[in-house]
Amino acid sequence: MDQITFHHDTVLSDVHLLLPNTRHLMTRLNNVGQPVFISKFKILSDAERRDNCDGVRGLKETEKYEDKGTEEDKCLGDKQREDTDKDGEGGVEPLLDEDGDLDVTHRPKRDLGEISRESVCPVILHQSESVLGDDEEVDEDEKNSKDAIKIEHTMATPLEDVGKQVWRGAFLLADFILSEPDTFSGATVLELGAGTGVTSIVMSTLAKTVYCTDVGVDLLSMCERNVSLNRHLMEPTGGDVKVRQLDWLQHDLCTDADEEFSWTEEEVADMFDNTRFIIAADVCYDDELTDGLFRTLYKLCSSFNRTCTVYISIEKRMNFTLRHLDVSCEAYDHFRHCLSQLQDLQDGCCSFTVTQLQTDFSQFLLYERIEHLELWKVTSVPLHHHPPQTESKPG
Ligand SMILES: C[S@@+](CC[C@H](N)C(=O)[O-])C[C@H]1O[C@@H](n2cnc3c(N)ncnc32)[C@H](O)[C@@H]1O
Known part of the structure; x- marks a missing residue:
């Protein structure tokens, strides 16, 4: 295949769009026939970050990405x-x-102020299975490479498959995690809408257990593969990532052992008893899904016996709408509305406090930290101790 045609009803993440001047390496077709690409995202060392003074903002766009x-x-x-x-x-x-x-x-002529955007010329490296086969062991050099995350993803997906791409919000959240190692060290963490799993993988370099959740066997298989590709990054701390199904529109966590990515009873208990942090990157882009996400957050936090801190990154995407005949950001406005509702909630069960965090923390990953990229913190504090529940809790 020489050329890929992107249809008008597909979306492409800026993370992939702005990869400059590189061939996009297409590794395989996934189970539903979508081309899978591979990107390496460099984690900057202290020295590299110092060299770049105030993070990556000083870097030229063309220097920003690792995949050479x-x-x-x-x-x-x-x-x-x-x-x-x-x-x-x-x-x-x-x-x-x-x-x-x-x-x-x-x-x-070349406009140096602009990032060069070349047409995608995929090269198929090999056809492979969606699970990492024995013959596809991560090679020794890569195992020793502790400063890059290797992620398989697709490009230009329809909306229902956006989780198969990496979004800037995932990097913002990953940067925040890496800038707060003491906060997350040894913790049990739940990620909602994890997509390719990149943020969970970063979290697992500090945390004890990360429940990395999303929906759809296809997407979760890709995520599991990414976790396998990066397992060596977790070795120094012994962190673990468990890829599991958690659908915001379903009431229960799936514990049916015959289902892929289902939960064991022990995992459900561990998640409910020990989760201290919930993280979610770029998950509010459709009002119905945002409602489902906030219902899930509420149900989870109000079942916990301990304080839980939720971090949500969001990119405010401005659109011109015929309805308003103006530029607006409806998905963002709805997100803010849901945050206010959560904060105002008085159910006697737990209290929620919402704050927007500054995003001036160090940049460990290379991407454009645009002004419209935001990070929100929600702290839930249980008002009463309630006995642990043993049945599958609502998702
Ligand atoms: C824009 S992607 C973000 C993916 C990843 N967090 C990132 O930033 O790269 C939104 C994610 O929300 C997930 N999602 C959508 N609906 C969901 C649902 N009902 N339950 C759980 N996850 C859902 C999608 O599958 C997708 O992975």
């Missing part, structure tokens, strides 16, 4: 340098026309 492409791309880069030399920059004889005048060859 294949050997073939590097050769292409060398080839391009050779071509540049021929253009007269490398001590090569100047070109003269027949009258002896200097013949200046102009380089194609």
Whole structure:
């Protein structure tokens, strides 16, 4: 396959759109025939972050991403340098026309202020199964590479498959986690709407157990594969990620052992007894789903016997709507409305406090931390101790 056509009813995350000048490496087709790509996201060391002064904001866009492409791309880069030399920059004889005048060859114009967006030219590396096979063991070099997260994802999906892409909100939340190691160290954490699993993977480098949840066997298989690809990152702390189904529109957690990504009774009990943090990145883009998410948050937090802190990242996406004949952000407005409702709730069971956090913490991952990227904190405090429940709790 040489060219992929993106249809008008699909969405593409800026994280993938802005990967500059690299080939997109298509590793396989997933079970539903979607092309799966692989990206490596670099985690900056202290020194690299210091070099970049105030985080990545000082970096040029073209320097922002880790995935520098294949050997073939590097050769292409060398080839391009050779071509540049021929253009007269490398001590090569100047070109003269027949009258002896200097013949200046102009380089194609390039707007340096803009990120170069090239058409996607996928290269199929190999066809593989959706679970990591024995012959696909993560190689030793990669195992030793502790500074990059390798994520398989699709691109330009229809709305119902947005979880198969990585979104900027996942990186914002991951940055926050990495900037607060003491807070999350050894904790039990639940992620809602985890998508490719990148934030859970980052969390697992600090936490004890991360329940990484979403819906759909297809998506959860991709997520599980990503967890396997990055297991070596969790080894130093012994953290673990469990990929499980948790649907905000369902009442119960699935404990049917015949179902993939179902929960064991022990996991349900552990999650309800020990979760100290719930995290969710870029999960509010459809009002009905946002209502489901907030119902789930309420039910979970009010079943906990301990204080739980919820972190939600959101990107305020402005749209022109015919309804308002103006630019608005309805999904964001609905999110804010749900937050207010939660804070005002007086059910005698638990109290919720909502605050917006500053997003000036260090940047460990390379992405554009735009002004419209926000992080919210909700703290739920139980007002009474209630006995632990043993049946499957509502999702
Ligand atoms: C925009 S994606 C964000 C994915 C990931 N957190 C990230 O930021 O890269 C929204 C996620 O919400 C999940 N989601 C949508 N409806 C859901 C539901 N009813 N229950 C659980 N998760 C849901 C999607 O599957 C998707 O993974």
